[in-house]
Amino acid sequence: MxxxxxxxxxxxxxxxxxxxxxxxxxxxxxxxxxxxxxxxxxxxxxxxxxxxxxxxxxxxxxxxxxxxxxxxxxxxxxxxxxxxxxxxxxxxxxxxxxxxxxxxxxxxxxxxxxxxxxxxxxxxxxxxxxxxxxxxxxxxxxxxxxxxxxxxxxxxxxxxxxxxxxxxxxxxxxxxxxxxxxxxxxxxxxxxxxxxxxxxxxxxxxxxxxxxxxxxxxxxxxxxxxxxxxxxxxxxxxxxxxxxxGDYFGGLTEAYKCEDAEIILVAMGSVIGTIKETIDQLRSEGKKVGVLKVRTYRPFPAEEIFEIVKNAKIVAVIDKSISVGQGGQLATDIKAALINKKTPPLVYSCIAGMGGREVNINTVKYIINKSENSLITNQVPDIDYIEIKRQYLE
Amino acid sequence: MLTIGAVCEAGKSRLNKTGSWRDYYPEITAKCTGCGICELFCPDSSITIIDKKCIINYDYCKGCGICANECPKTAILMKEERK
Known part of the structure; x- marks a missing residue:
């Protein structure tokens, strides 16, 4: 037993x-x-x-x-x-x-x-x-x-x-x-x-x-x-x-409430739990949001990811790391997975949680809110440093 | 057909006679006592002591000069390789 x-x-x-x-x-x-x-x-x-x-x-x-x-x-x-x-x-x-x-x-x-x-x-x-x-x-x-x-x-x-x-x-x-x-x-x-x-x-x-x-x-x-x-x-x-x-945690990816989602968040690791919780809250408010967990990063499941996100309008990728001088690694790979497809969703690259900075429900809501705004303006920032403390930089 | 991980039978490095890389070669002089210090230090295992005599395998000696440097009797001279 x-x-x-x-x-x-x-x-x-x-x-x-x-x-x-x-x-x-x-x-x-x-x-x-x-x-x-x-x-x-x-x-x-x-x-x-x-x-x-x-x-x-x-x-x-x-x-x-x-x-x-x-x-x-x-x-x-x-x-x-x-x-x-x-x-x-x-x-x-x-x-x-x-x-x-x-x-x-x-x-x-x-x-x-x-x-x-x-x-x-x-x-x-x-x-x-x-x-x-x-x-x-x-x-x-x-x-x-x-x-x-x-x-x-x-x-x-x-x-x-x-x-x-x-x-x-x-x-x-x-x-x-x-x-x-x-x-x-x-x-x-x-x-x-x-x-x-x-x-x-x-x-x-x-x-x-x-x-x-x-x-x-x-x-x-x-x-x-x-x-x-x-x-x-x-x-x-x-x-x-x-x-x-009897337990299953997904193979390459796990899609959570992505079927009809207009906004899909993509991330890896423990932050997924927080995002799922936020998605549940926003779903009860009628928002069409979902989260895609990338479980296997290498090999990178580009085709599987495309199949899950292809009907979404925007994909917001959370990277808890940065390739200095380029941007978020996961976001870069997601963009590469979509680039040769017809009518791919927009990709919004968010850098968050570096050095252990907390990514909580409010952080996730902020990202979803900015994604909604991007859909209205049809413009996405190349890279967004979430909750960067400007006072440290001045 | 390549094997995965580049795994192959051992001892293949014997086929690669690295002595051709040499610019200087060691020469043993009469001062050699056959103490074997050079044999211990040679990074290419190109020295063997047989009957208190130092034998150098020039097929693999790259001419690094460590033997000459370590020899307590300065019995090994490094000479320029003329090809």
């Missing part, structure tokens, strides 16, 4: 990872990821989990350790945040390039400078081009389920790419919610042991990521093709999870 417990988000993630029976865990602590790896190290110390737990001397080392262990055919896990994730960057490229299915949690926290431990998506956005699959989760239960699904996805022989589950630091890792913890036997049924395609073995030595003189474009093509295949696989795995456990 599954059990439901009121649990901190980090501990729910640790429970999920434990149920997946990773053989190697390597990590270096950084806020707000710390509680996840603390709890996992406790499981190992208490013999509740028979993993090799390695406390690394840096995130670069932690990533390198799981890179190596995954190469030997061991199911491997790590987690980090912010500059810790950035320190892993080089290894993540290597992991994706050598097609090793490490699962990691990207606990979202902004990147220094200025130094702060507050959450936004700046850190994982910097890793979007690595070849690592990125799935952003909305709540703790989804974080739990997505970690279990992530191992199955990463280790699929058609995919074989690292998977990063992105969850907002503090908002999801350090808050408490009732969480359904699944029965170990069912998790084992859903997720059989990892069967590697290749395995590092002293008796049968192999070279990983060997020298590529003329083949680099083909290797990148193969990675991109695997990402494309992951779009179908992610949905199949989510369906399979639903069959076994």
């Amino acid at each position: 599954s059990r439901t417990a009121v649990m901190e988000g980090s501990f729910a993630v640790a429970e999920a990872v434990k149920a997946c029976r990773p053989e190697v865990i390597a990590a270096y602590p950084i806020s707000p990821q710390t509680h996840i790896i603390e709890e996992l190290s406790k499981y190992v110390a208490d013999n509740e989990l028979s993993s090799k737990y390695v406390r690394a001397d840096s995130e670069f080392s932690a990533a390198s350790i799981v890179y190596g262990s995954s190469g030997t055919g061991a199911r491997s896990y790590t987690a980090s945040s912010s500059q810790g994730l950035l320190l892993m960057t080089e290894v993540l490229y290597a992991m994706a390039g050598t097609r090793l299915p490490v699962v990691l949690t990207g606990v979202n926290r902004t990147v220094s400078a200025p130094i702060t431990i507050q959450p936004d998506h700046q850190d994982t956005m910097a890793l979007r081009d690595t070849g690592v699959i990125q799935i952003y989760v909305e709540n703790i239960q989804e974080a739990y389920a997505t970690h279990i699904q992530a191992f199955k996805l990463a280790e699929d022989h058609d995919i074989l790419l690292p998977v990063m589950v992105c969850m907002d630091g503090w908002i999801l890792t350090h808050t408490f919610e009732p969480v359904k913890i699944e029965e170990q036997e069912l998790v084992d049924k859903f997720l059989p042991p990892f069967v590697p395609k290749y395995r590092l073995d002293p008796k049968n030595p192999l070279t990983y990521g060997s020298y590529g003189d003329d083949e680099v474009p083909e290797f990148r093509y193969m990675m991109h093709f695997a990402m494309e295949k992951a779009k179908t696989k992610i949905q199949l795995i989510a369906e399979e999870y639903k069959e076994i456990f």
Whole structure:
């Protein structure tokens, strides 16, 4: 039987990872990821989990350790945040390039400078081009389920790419919610042991990521093709999870009250909960509004997004990060998804919630209000910095 | 047909004779005692000590000069490669 417990988000993630029976865990602590790896190290110390737990001397080392262990055919896990994730960057490229299915949690926290431990998506956005699959989760239960699904996805022989589950630091890792913890036997049924395609073995030595003189474009093509295949696989795995456990959190996207919506908000992560609440309020006032949750950011589900938003008049995209000198990354990708379509909706790019600045119901209402005004004037600002404090700038 | 992750059988670097990259080559003089320090320091594993004698594998030695720098007896001289 599954059990439901009121649990901190980090501990729910640790429970999920434990149920997946990773053989190697390597990590270096950084806020707000710390509680996840603390709890996992406790499981190992208490013999509740028979993993090799390695406390690394840096995130670069932690990533390198799981890179190596995954190469030997061991199911491997790590987690980090912010500059810790950035320190892993080089290894993540290597992991994706050598097609090793490490699962990691990207606990979202902004990147220094200025130094702060507050959450936004700046850190994982910097890793979007690595070849690592990125799935952003909305709540703790989804974080739990997505970690279990992530191992199955990463280790699929058609995919074989690292998977990063992105969850907002503090908002999801350090808050408490009732969480359904699944029965170990069912998790084992859903997720059989990892069967590697290749395995590092002293008796049968192999070279990983060997020298590529003329083949680099083909290797990148193969990675991109695997990402494309992951779009179908992610949905199949989510369906399979639903069959076994009864819970479903969407595959690539989740559309909430979008069918007849004239204004559709698009966002990722925990802010979706706040937006849904606002949508419910505005719907009761008769406003035709909806929200599209982008769950899978890489691979980017451009076609699915177009199908959901094609009948809307305006799409307001909330980015909790910025590509400095360009704008919101999600908004840019949404625009790219619509650009070659006939009569696409307008796209309104909003930068909000950076450095942990609160995005509450009033913020969402403000964005919807501005979207309504844009429909009247038929003009959209290129980029809108929501609730920027002008007094700091004068 | 490429394998995913550029995985291939090990030992392929032996096929790439990097000695051709060399501008300077090490020459062992009579002062060599065969102590083996150069063997430990060589980053290309191009030195072996056999019967207290220092043997350099010029197929792979890139001529970095670390052996000459580390030799306590200054028994290794770096000479310009004439091609």
